[in-house]
Amino acid sequence: MKNASTGVQLALTLWFVGTGIVPAAGHAAEDWSTPFQLLGRETAPGTKNKFPFIDDRSFEASYLNMPVFVARGAAPGPTLCLAAGIHGDELNGVEVARRAFAEIDPKDLRGTVIALPAINAEGVRTGNRYLSDRRDLNRSFPGSAGGSVASIIAYAVFTKIIKNCNALIDLHTASNNRANVPQIRADLSIPAIHDLALHFGLGIVVNGGGPDGSLRGEAAQAGIAAIIYEAGEPLRFEEDEIDRGMRGVHNVMAYLDMTDNAVQKTADDRVYQRSKWVRAARGHGGFFFPMAKLGDLIKEGDTLGKVVDPLTDEAFNVVSPLDGEVIGVAVPQPVLSGYGLFHLAWHESD
Ligand SMILES: [Zn+2]
Numbered sequence: 001m002k003n004a005s006t007g008v009q010l011a012l013t014l015w016f017v018g019t020g021i022v023p024a025a026g027h028a029a030e031d032w033s034t035p036f037q038l039l040g041r042e043t044a045p046g047t048k049n050k051f052p053f054i055d056d057r058s059f060e061a062s063y064l065n066m067p068v069f070v071a072r073g074a075a076p077g078p079t080l081c082l083a084a085g086i087h088g089d090e091l092n093g094v095e096v097a098r099r100a101f102a103e104i105d106p107k108d109l110r111g112t113v114i115a116l117p118a119i120n121a122e123g124v125r126t127g128n129r130y131l132s133d134r135r136d137l138n139r140s141f142p143g144s145a146g147g148s149v150a151s152i153i154a155y156a157v158f159t160k161i162i163k164n165c166n167a168l169i170d171l172h173t174a175s176n177n178r179a180n181v182p183q184i185r186a187d188l189s190i191p192a193i194h195d196l197a198l199h200f201g202l203g204i205v206v207n208g209g210g211p212d213g214s215l216r217g218e219a220a221q222a223g224i225a226a227i228i229y230e231a232g233e234p235l236r237f238e239e240d241e242i243d244r245g246m247r248g249v250h251n252v253m254a255y256l257d258m259t260d261n262a263v264q265k266t267a268d269d270r271v272y273q274r275s276k277w278v279r280a281a282r283g284h285g286g287f288f289f290p291m292a293k294l295g296d297l298i299k300e301g302d303t304l305g306k307v308v309d310p311l312t313d314e315a316f317n318v319v320s321p322l323d324g325e326v327i328g329v330a331v332p333q334p335v336l337s338g339y340g341l342f343h344l345a346w347h348e349s350d
Contacts, residue, residue, distance in 0.1 A: 036072040036112060039160060046074035046107045053116075053156070063122070063132070063149050064156055069097075069115040071104045077111025077258050081165035082249065083157075083215055084116065086138045086172070088123015088130075089234040093171025096229070096245030103250065111258045114161060119153070127235055129176065139213035142222075154215075162219055167196055167256060168226040169249060170216050173234050173241075180328045180343070181294040182231035182244045185210065187217075188271070192225040199255035200227065200248040201265040204327060206345050207273045233331070272345035275327065280307055284316040285336040292342060296326045304342050307335060322346050 035042035043049040048071045054064040066085075082100065084093035097117035104113055118124040120137055131137055135150035143154025162168065174180040183204040186197035197205045210217035210228065219226035229248060231241035247264060254261040280288070290305040292298055302320045309316075318341055328343030335341065 030076060032076045036070065038070055038114065038164070039068060041068075041070075043070045043072040045072050047072060048101075048104070048106050053160075060149075063153055066119050066121045067117060068161075069101045069113075069117065071101065071106045071109055071113040071115075073109030073111050073113075073258065074107050075110040077109070078166040078256050079112045079114065079164055080253060080256060080258065081162060081168045082113065082115040082117070082171065083119060083162075083168060084171040085118035085120050085124045086170065086215060087136075087175070087234070088118075088120040088126065088128045089176075090129070090171075090173040091124070091234065091236060092173045092232045092238055092241045092245065093229070094118055094124055095237055095242045096171050096249065099242065100246045100249035103246070104253075108260070109253075109258055111256070113253070113258075114164065116157065116161060119157060129234065138215060139211065141213055141215045141218040158215075158218065162215070162224065163222065165219070165224050167252065168216070168219050168224050169200075169252060170219075170226065170228045171245060172228055172230045173232045174230065174328055176234060177333055178328055178330050178340070178343075179233035179294060180230045181326070182229070182241055183327055183345075184227050184229055184248075185216075186227040187220055188273070190220060190225075193220060193227060196225045196252060196255070197227045198269075198271070199251055199263050200229065201251040201263055202229070202244060202248055203266050203269060204325070204345070205271045206275050206327065207271070208275065270348055272325070272327075273347040275343060275345040276322075277328075277340040278304065278318060278321065278342040278344060280318075280335045280337050280339045280341060281316065282337045285339075286310055286314075286316070286334070287332070288330060288335040288339075288341060289332050290329050290341070292320075292326050292329070294326055294329055297324075298326060298344070299323050307341075318342065320344065 082097045084097040101115045140150040140154040142158040143151040187209045188194045188207040216226045232238040251263045286307040286309040292304040305318045324344040324346030
């Protein structure tokens with residue numbers, strides 16, 4: 001349990017010094033007596049603002065027609081960014097960003113919160129993970145000004161918004177036909193990211209750097225303390241997962257001394273250094289029926305579920321290769337060889 005004290009302020013200072021993270025525009029030196037400027041819009045200290053990313057009616061510009069939320073605190077502090085809807089079908093994250101932002105009182109805020117709650121806005125409207133050009137936006141960062149639509153969006157978001165952030169929380173769910181136990185994923189080898197991840201205050205933190213081209217990975221490489229929150233399944237709103245995410249965002253704000261709140265940690269705090277997928281074995285395709293559930297602690301050799309070949313009635317058990325925890329699971333569905341069925345985390349550490 002940690003509260004907004006000098007300890008937190010010290011942690012924040014060390015955070016900048018220890019990791020080479022430099023406050024975006026140097027928030028200490030930032031002029032707080034005039035409105036905050038972003039994308040040609042002004043947000044006065046102690047107020048909130050919402051506006052479209054781009055003011056352009058052209059056909060092409062519609063891809064950048066994402067909402068931008070800004071809360072400019074009454075007093076100086078760091079810049080926290082919330083990203084959601086990079087995968088348009090991952091609605092829990094979209095709602096975490098919207099609700100967490102709605103709860104912010106800018107008069108009591110130190111620093112700036114910038115939320116992009118629906119980066120792939122068209123995907124959010126239509127329930128699509130990918131962009132209209134079928135590319136994965138979360139493999140397209142940092143992007144380029146002259147590339148594909150995915151690359152252009154990534155470049156615009158990265159250069160105009162993300163580079164201003166001291167800390168970033170990218171909000172996701174599991175991918176198609178899977179569900180994730182609420183979890184933070186973070187590169188725990190980087191001290192600033194490690195500390196941010198643990199102060200989100202969630203039960204589970206899983207170590208990992210993230211794939212090339214992901215927003216989190218590229219932001220971390222740019223010196224930004226970036227973590228991912230993953231919770232639940234796509235295409236629906238799940239209250240428990242949304243609520244945990246909101247509390248986590250507010251915990252991070254408290255940890256960064258942006259509010260006077262205390263960090264509220266859950267009792268089931270644990271950190272896993274490793275994770276891996278248990279997949280349908282070669283030749284063991286069929287109808288998948290899970291038995292292990294999200295959050296189950298399992299032992300090596302435990303039967304996690306089964307795959308039944310519907311033409312031969314032969315059943316194949318899916319067996320755990322290790323002692324660990326089920327942090328992701330596929331929903332019951334037809335599967336082919338190699339399909340990821342259970343995501344297991346193990347190797348607990350402090
Ligand atoms: Zn995602």
